[in-house]
Amino acid sequence: MQYETVIGLETHAQFHTRSKMFCGCKTDFGAPPNTQTCPVCQGLPGTLPVVNRTAVELGLRAALALRCHIAPVTQFDRKNYFYPDLPKNYQVSQNYHNLGVDGRLEIEVDGQTRKVGIWNVHLEEDAGKLEHPEDTGANYTAIDLNRAGTPLLEIVSAPDMRSADEANAYMNELAAILRHLGISDCKMQEGSLRFEAGISVRAVGGEEFGNRVEVKNLNSMSAVVKAIEHERHRQVAVLESGGTVPSQTMLWDVQREVTEPMRSKEEAKDYRYFPEPDLVPIEISPEWLDQVREQMSELPAVRRKRFIAELDLPPYDAGVIVEQKPIADYFEQTVEQGVEPKTAANWMMGEVMRVLNERQCEIDDLPVSPPMLAELIGLVTDDRISNSVGKTVFSEMCSSGKKAGEIVEEKGLAQISDSGELEAVVKQVLADHPDAVADLESGKQQAKGFLIGQIMRATRGKANPKLAGELIDRLTGD
Amino acid sequence: MPELIELSAGDLHRKLMAGDVTARQIVERYLDRIEQIDGRVGAFNTVTAEAALDKAADIDDRLDKGEAVGPLAGVPIALKDNLCTRGVPTTCSSRILEHFVPPYDATVVERLQRADAVLIGKTNLDEFAMGSTTEASAFATTANPWDLSRVPGGSSGGSAAAVAAGLAPLALGSDTGGSIRQPAAFCGVTGLKPTYGRVSRYGLIAYASSLDQIGTFSRDPRDAALLLEVIAGHDPRDSTSAQEPVPDYSAELEKDVAGVKVGLPREYLAEGIAPDVEAAVRAAADTCRGLGAEVIDISLPHTEYAVATYYIIGTAEASSNLARFDGIHYGRRAAGKMDVDELYSRSRSEGLGDEVKRRIMLGTFALSAGYYDAYYLKALKVRRLIKKDFDDALAGVDCILAPVAPTVAYKQGEMIDDPLALYLADIYTSATNLAGLPAIAFNAGTGEGGLPVGVQLMGRPFEESGLLRLAHAFREATDHHLARPNLTED
Ligand SMILES: [Zn+2]
Numbered sequence: 001m002q003y004e005t006v007i008g009l010e011t012h013a014q015f016h017t018r019s020k021m022f023c024g025c026k027t028d029f030g031a032p033p034n035t036q037t038c039p040v041c042q043g044l045p046g047t048l049p050v051v052n053r054t055a056v057e058l059g060l061r062a063a064l065a066l067r068c069h070i071a072p073v074t075q076f077d078r079k080n081y082f083y084p085d086l087p088k089n090y091q092v093s094q095n096y097h098n099l100g101v102d103g104r105l106e107i108e109v110d111g112q113t114r115k116v117g118i119w120n121v122h123l124e125e126d127a128g129k130l131e132h133p134e135d136t137g138a139n140y141t142a143i144d145l146n147r148a149g150t151p152l153l154e155i156v157s158a159p160d161m162r163s164a165d166e167a168n169a170y171m172n173e174l175a176a177i178l179r180h181l182g183i184s185d186c187k188m189q190e191g192s193l194r195f196e197a198g199i200s201v202r203a204v205g206g207e208e209f210g211n212r213v214e215v216k217n218l219n220s221m222s223a224v225v226k227a228i229e230h231e232r233h234r235q236v237a238v239l240e241s242g243g244t245v246p247s248q249t250m251l252w253d254v255q256r257e258v259t260e261p262m263r264s265k266e267e268a269k270d271y272r273y274f275p276e277p278d279l280v281p282i283e284i285s286p287e288w289l290d291q292v293r294e295q296m297s298e299l300p301a302v303r304r305k306r307f308i309a310e311l312d313l314p315p316y317d318a319g320v321i322v323e324q325k326p327i328a329d330y331f332e333q334t335v336e337q338g339v340e341p342k343t344a345a346n347w348m349m350g351e352v353m354r355v356l357n358e359r360q361c362e363i364d365d366l367p368v369s370p371p372m373l374a375e376l377i378g379l380v381t382d383d384r385i386s387n388s389v390g391k392t393v394f395s396e397m398c399s400s401g402k403k404a405g406e407i408v409e410e411k412g413l414a415q416i417s418d419s420g421e422l423e424a425v426v427k428q429v430l431a432d433h434p435d436a437v438a439d440l441e442s443g444k445q446q447a448k449g450f451l452i453g454q455i456m457r458a459t460r461g462k463a464n465p466k467l468a469g470e471l472i473d474r475l476t477g478d
Numbered sequence: 479m480p481e482l483i484e485l486s487a488g489d490l491h492r493k494l495m496a497g498d499v500t501a502r503q504i505v506e507r508y509l510d511r512i513e514q515i516d517g518r519v520g521a522f523n524t525v526t527a528e529a530a531l532d533k534a535a536d537i538d539d540r541l542d543k544g545e546a547v548g549p550l551a552g553v554p555i556a557l558k559d560n561l562c563t564r565g566v567p568t569t570c571s572s573r574i575l576e577h578f579v580p581p582y583d584a585t586v587v588e589r590l591q592r593a594d595a596v597l598i599g600k601t602n603l604d605e606f607a608m609g610s611t612t613e614a615s616a617f618a619t620t621a622n623p624w625d626l627s628r629v630p631g632g633s634s635g636g637s638a639a640a641v642a643a644g645l646a647p648l649a650l651g652s653d654t655g656g657s658i659r660q661p662a663a664f665c666g667v668t669g670l671k672p673t674y675g676r677v678s679r680y681g682l683i684a685y686a687s688s689l690d691q692i693g694t695f696s697r698d699p700r701d702a703a704l705l706l707e708v709i710a711g712h713d714p715r716d717s718t719s720a721q722e723p724v725p726d727y728s729a730e731l732e733k734d735v736a737g738v739k740v741g742l743p744r745e746y747l748a749e750g751i752a753p754d755v756e757a758a759v760r761a762a763a764d765t766c767r768g769l770g771a772e773v774i775d776i777s778l779p780h781t782e783y784a785v786a787t788y789y790i791i792g793t794a795e796a797s798s799n800l801a802r803f804d805g806i807h808y809g810r811r812a813a814g815k816m817d818v819d820e821l822y823s824r825s826r827s828e829g830l831g832d833e834v835k836r837r838i839m840l841g842t843f844a845l846s847a848g849y850y851d852a853y854y855l856k857a858l859k860v861r862r863l864i865k866k867d868f869d870d871a872l873a874g875v876d877c878i879l880a881p882v883a884p885t886v887a888y889k890q891g892e893m894i895d896d897p898l899a900l901y902l903a904d905i906y907t908s909a910t911n912l913a914g915l916p917a918i919a920f921n922a923g924t925g926e927g928g929l930p931v932g933v934q935l936m937g938r939p940f941e942e943s944g945l946l947r948l949a950h951a952f953r954e955a956t957d958h959h960l961a962r963p964n965l966t967e968d
Contacts, residue, residue, distance in 0.1 A: 039582050043802050045575070045683040046562040046584060048716050078798050080845070082822055089801035139815075143807070272845035274854060277687035277795055279717050 002204040005232045008159035013184040014192035021125040021151035022049030033144035041149035043087030055151035060292045061181045063100025063121040076276040085128040093124035095273040107169040117158030126150040164228040171221045176300040180325040199231040211247040311341035326363045337374030367401030376404035417464040426471040482507045487553045487647040487701040494552035501534035501552035508554045514967040520620045521640040523559045525599040533596045548594035556646040559600035562681040571615035572605045574803045574810045574829030584681020586709045593708040601636025605831045607685040614833040623963035628887040631661030638665040641695045649695040656907025658693045659919035663882035663932020666921040670694045670702045673939045674914035675720035678713030684799040686792040689911040699949040703727035730943035735951045736770030741875035745781035752885040754925030762922045762933045778867040788908035790857035797841030865913040877937040886929040918945045921958045
């Protein structure tokens with residue numbers, strides 16, 4: 001029998017706000033434990049929450065970008081459960097009056113566009129973190145409340161995805177939107193983007209959904225993809241052997257790359273949601289929504305289409321560049337300096353991303369501005385320096401912050417495009433390699449490549465390769 | 479100087495400003511009286527003698543230098559022990575918070591400090607403000623100053639008893655279903671529950687967030703006005719606090735009450751009310767007529783549902799509000815090594831009293847899957863109907879005159895085994911909280927056993943001025959306020 005996988009995703013994104021959801025504490029990553037807390041986020045008795053308006057606005061941006069219906073009044077609810085990382089033993093979340101409902105997200109897989117329904121978009125507060133030093137022999141658990149109260153955006157999709165590829169496309173598109181709209185930095189390694197997947201399988205063409213397995217602890221997109229593959233195989237195997245897949249909650253084991261059932265006690269939860277009486281309902285006026293709309297930048301899908309249609313970029317290039325807003329912005333600013341778009345895209349996807357990767361930094365951290373990159377690219381396209389020297393110069397620019405022209409001049413890297421100057425070098429190389437000359441004259445074209453290589457070596461890369469080729473042709477009497 | 483004990487808060491402050499007395503003399507006199515009398519009354523959980531004397535010295539110092547002082551300078555005040563005070567234990571009269579010392583002040587405490595009131599101690603209450611006798615305190619039973627074998631009411635019994643016994647001219651309490659007004663009535667003092675949102679709840683350890691409101695205890699409405707002026711007003715830390723401007727309540731007090739329309743709800747004078755209480759309400763209505771007010775028969779048809787609605791909503795919110803007392807982050811923790819679920823269970827079993835557990839269980843049940851619609855949602859609907867009863871009634875009258883409790887103060891232990899009977903006695907007070915309205919309770923005579931009988935006036939949202947004015951006029955026209963409990967100093 002042929003099976004299809006049915007996938008729905010819950011995405012938690014940490015907001016890119018300076019302060020927490022209901023108090024003024026900072027949200028910087030990596031601060032010493034419990035240094036970014038106050039009586040409110042410590043859940044001390046008598047304290048009350050106050051809504052962070054910026055978080056609501058960022059949430060509205062997401063809801064608008066995901067084409068949600070936005071009700072005129074939104075409200076918070078309490079989700080009640082006991083856990084030591086949750087100091088109030090309830091989480092302020094939304095359940096009855098979500099910020100946005102009934103939206104959709106378009107994804108593209110193998111050139112096909114699909115719509116994934118968005119059930120709702122809502123706001124909530126994050127919990128703290130537990131550290132278990134007993135792994136190292138200690139007999140206690142430590143609680144760090146720095147993260148407690150950090151604003152979270154939860155996006156709940158409909159079970160509209162049918163493969164790990166589609167889920168992957170959905171996650172990437174969602175992350176691109178969140179980054180583009182300045183909602184979240186989506187840094188997986190800092191836990192600012194986390195997922196839960198609802199996975200079931202059924203016979204292709206079936207009407208009814210199979211029993212749903214909820215997989216938690218998915219802290220990267222690759223974990224989601226692996227968990228979907230794993231669950232698909234596991235569930236199909238159960239069905240093939242005549243069994244039924246129980247509806248249950250599983251945890252993803254990152255090390256072993258398998259799903260494990262949660263303790264049934266943790267699973268059987270009644271959260272007893274009820275309206276948070278410490279907060280008044282928030283009215284979302286049409287004027288406020290208009291303001292939020294005005295502050296929203298172009299969505300990634302729109303930008304990609306524009307890059308393809310107006311700048312003639314191949315779809316693949318547009319996809320890579322638009323994935324991260326700062327890269328896309330940088331690219332556009334470079335193009336505005338007069339650089340041919342495809343050439344600029346090659347530089348972005350090649351040298352620029354290589355350096356960012358190597359240095360593990362953001363593009364805004366580089367001392368090279370778009371006009372500086374444009375100048376460098378200009379030197380290469382004008383044949384003032386070779387492509388390979390260009391790469392060396394770029395690395396140098398990233399280290400020193402100097403302009404390309406300065407570096408080329410200081411280090412004497414300008415390409416030798418003077419045929420008189422280069423002719424002497426070519427003659428010497430030809431004299432030194434009679435065998436290669438003979439090969440060339442007998443028609444072996446690869447010998448020419450070897451000779452150009454030797455010329456580049458002799459000039460430390462400064463020879464204009466085109467001119468060198470012409471000189472070889474002329475001097476070997478071809 | 480026994481006369482200091484007899485003075486109102488306003489008069490104490492005026493005497494201080496006139497140089498007739500120092501803040502130190504006032505505070506020492508009150509501390510001395512607490513020392514002499516509170517062993518019998520048991521109003522205080524903590525007496526902050528040292529801090530009070532420091533504050534008095536600071537006020538005297540500033541007066542000596544000719545510097546400005548606040549509107550409550552030199553006036554001692556007692557706070558219900560569910561209001562957070564930085565550096566001073568705040569226990570809610572619960573074992574689980576027995577050693578809890580907040581690192582911050584409630585907004586009302588900050589405002590009192592700025593007004594230069596002198597905090598002299600924290601008063602006893604029914605644990606987490608759940609109860610109406612103060613017998614549900616985990617620490618001690620507070621006695622009614624009029625009859626030490628009787629309860630002072632609750633849950634703000636300590637604050638009411640402190641003012642009645644002359645241990646403080648002013649006190650703060652909290653009222654969720656009558657917890658200011660009922661003890662004020664039992665102890666023969668003035669208790670004001672302001673409109674929901676009139677006073678910031680920041681720093682009030684919550685029982686039921688949508689019903690709780692901080693309010694005042696004083697000997698008369700004039701002092702209530704003075705105190706309300708200091709504590710009322712919007713607080714950015716409490717989203718449910720109102721943006722409404724704060725009137726000059728003291729000035730409003732003097733205006734004429736002739737022509738005021740007073741509603742008398744027939745459902746409040748039906749079956750279940752004791753004859754002495756009913757007589758006091760009817761006599762109060764006559765006094766109002768004598769003052770030129772018009773007394774009108776009105777109906778509040780959903781009155782009979784108020785208690786059930788209040789206990790569903792109140793306990794539902796409480797079940798969530800009190801979840802944080804788990805022995806993990808602060809407060810009492812069960813001893814020994816165990817897993818976290820057992821730690822929760824043991825810490826809460828040991829740290830919380832029976833009445834608190836009873837209400838947490840009721841509320842948890844009301845919010846549970848399968849029961850939420852039938853209990854919690856339905857209660858919210860009835861709450862809207864009760865609110866509408868008041869809106870309709872208050873469209874025709876300016877305020878509503880009603881009993882506070884069906885009887886005078888109970889004997890200690892009399893109600894301890896009958897929680898349901900105690901719940902039902904909230905019949906006249908809990909609807910006000912469900913509707914979020916202001917109400918003032920005050921002494922309107924003497925009932926069975928020579929005990930005080932209180933009545934209350936309820937009004938439109940943010941119209942505390944009108945209630946204070948009529949209560950003040952009533953006081954001027956009667957001499958119930960002259961009666962004092964018989965408590966001799968050693
Ligand atoms: Zn905080």
